[in-house]
Amino acid sequence: MKTLTIQKTALTGNYAVAYATKMAKPHVIAAYPITPQTSIVEKLAEFVEKGELNTSFVNVESEFAAMSVVYGAAMAGARAFTATSSHGLLYMYEATWWTALSRAPVVMAVVTRTIGPPWNIHVEHNDILTLRDAGWIIAMAETVQETFDLTLQAFRIAESAALPTAVGVDGFVLSHSTEPVEMPPQEVVDKYLPPRRPDVPMLLRPGEPVTFGNLPSDNKIHARHKVAAVYEAQQEAKKVISQADEEYGRLTGRRYGGLVEWYRAGDAKHIVVCAGAWCSDAKHAVDYLRARGVPVGLMRIRFVRPFPREEVAKLDQYETAVVYDRDITPMGGILGLEVKAALSRARVVNIVAGIAGVDFDSRHFYETIQNAIDGGYRDLVFVV
Amino acid sequence: MSFRIDQLPKKKYVVPGNAACAGCGMMIGLKILGMALGEEAVLSIPASCAAVVQGLTPKSGVAMPILNVPFASAAAVATGIAEAYRMLGVKGHAVVWAGDGGTADIGFGTVSGAAERNSNIIYVMYDNEAYMNTGIQRSSSTPRAAWTTTTPTGKHERKKDVALLMAMHGVPYVATASIAYPQDFYRKLKRASEIQGFKFIHLHAPCPPGWRYDPAKTVEIAKLAVETGAWILWEYDNGQLKLNPPSTVYVDRAKRKPLKEYLKLQGRFAHLTDNDVKMLEEEIEAKWQTVLALAKAFPQRL
Incomplete structure (x- = not known):
């Protein structure tokens, strides 16, 4: 054989x-x-x-x-x-x-x-x-x-x-x-x-x-x-x-969960949303914040299209959704806009960061996540 | 290779329901393409009159498989089809049927790319010498002095010679042809289909609304273009360039009909003075000298 x-x-x-x-x-x-x-x-x-x-x-x-x-x-x-x-x-x-x-x-x-x-x-x-x-x-x-x-x-x-x-x-x-x-x-x-x-x-x-x-x-x-x-x-x-x-x-033996991947989201009060390689940095930030008692989880968008509308709609159960965009449009970030359009209750903070290749590591993530949860940002912020 | 028109295949590939104008020169060319390669060709057609005259979805007035493709893309799409067929073991020819705008202007990059790669396609540029589908705007293939809606006093620049440019890519086969000489065009399509690699045929195809003439005169005008020497039939086959009949006769300038006979039937040249005509005649003669020099430079091997 x-x-x-x-x-x-x-x-x-x-x-x-x-x-x-x-x-x-x-x-x-x-x-x-x-x-x-x-x-x-x-x-x-x-x-x-x-x-x-x-x-x-x-x-x-x-x-x-x-x-x-x-x-x-x-x-x-x-x-x-x-x-x-x-x-x-x-x-x-x-x-x-x-x-x-x-x-x-x-x-x-x-x-x-x-x-x-x-x-x-x-x-x-x-x-x-x-x-x-x-x-x-x-x-x-x-x-x-x-x-x-x-x-x-x-x-x-x-x-x-x-x-x-x-x-x-x-x-x-x-x-x-x-x-x-x-x-x-x-x-x-x-x-x-x-x-x-x-x-x-x-x-x-x-x-x-x-x-x-x-x-x-x-x-x-x-x-x-x-x-x-x-x-x-x-x-x-x-x-x-x-x-x-x-x-x-x-x-x-490798499954990813389809359109999105959930990370420590089950018992969280706040949720981070992102797509691409920097989600690994975001996950480190979530771990760091969890270790300090902050109830935060993460949803990684694996497929931007088809847009995971059903999964994103579940974000309404969280207090805050912090959506990271490594892109910029005259209306803000693309994922921020699309996530917002699918939600009615959760507060959405859209953070446009890392554009033009500007470095954005796990430290930047936990600082900005913490600040978003604390109400330190309005609904759209540019970190450059 | 000689044959009679009445011995050409009888099956019709341009059928009722097509939306071409009366007297469309391009449609005559498409009929001949059908006769020559109707059962073997898969057409890529970019934005052009040829895209429009097929008729309306879900019907078609052209009985060949056709993929309509973006304006500048046809040579590359046909390359993809040809490569897919090679890998899948499908027999057939990837043929591009494109206008002068789609070839000489916006599509020139993909045409040149396919030629340099020697992609295994047959590219037919039907040349009605302007953007006719959008309503008669000048292209780089519009002849000097011709009226178009974007050259209201006549085009100031000379016509880009796409066939010669393609021959200078060193591809296996390039030919000029005219819808007035169907046997010649038919033979050239058949010859192209025997050759592996990039084949290019530049087909002169008069356009009644665009050139401003009586639709009954399409063939007459196409014929006059050759008889006056304004359009030269030649063939570049594996490194050898030669003139084809009847153009061979018109090497002798004295045997050519006066250019005026070709121009006077067309409203697009109505504004020309005798001096303008003379200037065009000199330009045509210069073109002949270029083609003859190339025929000498790329001689037939004995």
Whole structure:
């Protein structure tokens, strides 16, 4: 009998994405460099050159082309992957919307980075969050292990939900930090990821005349398509994500809880809300405050889309929700606004911090959590 | 390769229900594409007249598989389709059917990228020499002096020669073609389909509303473009550049019809003076000298 071995190793976040992608065996990869994403496609190129990965590795001339290539590949029935950051994502923006409204199951790693000017390669979440209205599924990893796991799950989620899926990996904090990672045996991955169905969202084959995307005879056809693709498909994806998490847990022993992860929240009076790598720092702050008798817990948003509305609604049972945003809009933080919109009773304090890569560690977290609980902040505060 | 029109495939790929204008030159090209590659082609069509004239969802007036794609993306999307088919073992050709705006202007980056990568696609740029779908605005492929709504006194710049630019990428196959010479275009599509790598065909396609002429005269005008030497039929096949008939005859300037015969049928050139015409003739002659020099530089091997 063949023994299946779990490989334990140490990887950067970017290499974790590359190894997971390799195990997912995509047919087509589009590659274009941008810091801090570049080492993902470099590692994948190395796998291809060594003969460890049989894929069509397409070096493109822009991020817009990268998204267009994986879009075409996915519409033709292939499993397709690309990766980008910041300005690269903005440059491919039109194609990201077209991909989502076509329900093309593309997987993309977004190594989050500040949007300029000035040029700044450090972490911020504004880039990946520009996908929030486009119909993409958006996951945010906390650790390198979760980066690996989410990347694998993203293929299954994208193909089951027929929606493109982005995996957010905090630039440098995760992408270039080395952590221990467990990789499941290839056989387990193959079991977890069934072959790509070529007829989703449509079968595009020579000799079979079918037209996709021409003008609607009635705008209502288009409107219904939009409701289905942008809203209903996201609701249905919640079940897909939860199943993907459960099945992954059964096969690998690692379950994360689906759309959100709760941390010491059961008996808390106050709750911290955040997404991405800095949630680890926030958890340390929660531990620190707990040790000093402050009844605080944490909800980590793992999926920004579909938005975990049902889970967020539960925050109304807490006195204070302190929502951290590593992004900024003219209305405040994106998560702050979205959480607030789902609540009616809890006091929400939105803390916009860590933008432009400004360091924000566990000490900053416990000081600002404490201050928010004590009523030291109004509903929106910028820590820069 | 020679054949007769009455021996071309009878199956129709442009069918009733399409929304093209009367006398649409591009639609003639699409018919020929259907004849040549109708059962093998999967089309990527960016924003263009070709996106609109397919007819209305959920119906279509073009009996080929079509993926409509963002304006600048077609060459890259087709690359994705071609690579997916290669990996999945599906036989067929990823074909782009795009206008001059979608190719020479907004899509030029993706076209150049696909050419440099030698992506295995057939790219057809149907050239009606302006943004006709949005209502006749100039493109980089609009000829000098032509009226458009954004060049009300005539375009001041010369036409970008996209076919030559593509040939200079060193791709396996580039050709010019005209909707007035269906056998030539058909043969070129067939030839392109035999070649692995990037193929580019630049198809001259008159537009009645955009060029301001009687829709009955589309083929006549396309033919005159070749007979006056304003449009040159040539082919760059694996490093060899040669003229194709009937343009071979018009190397001799004396054999060309006067340019005026081509221009006078078109309202977009109605404002031209005799001096303007003379200037255009000189520009056309300079283009001939360029093409002939390239034919010499990239000779046919014996």
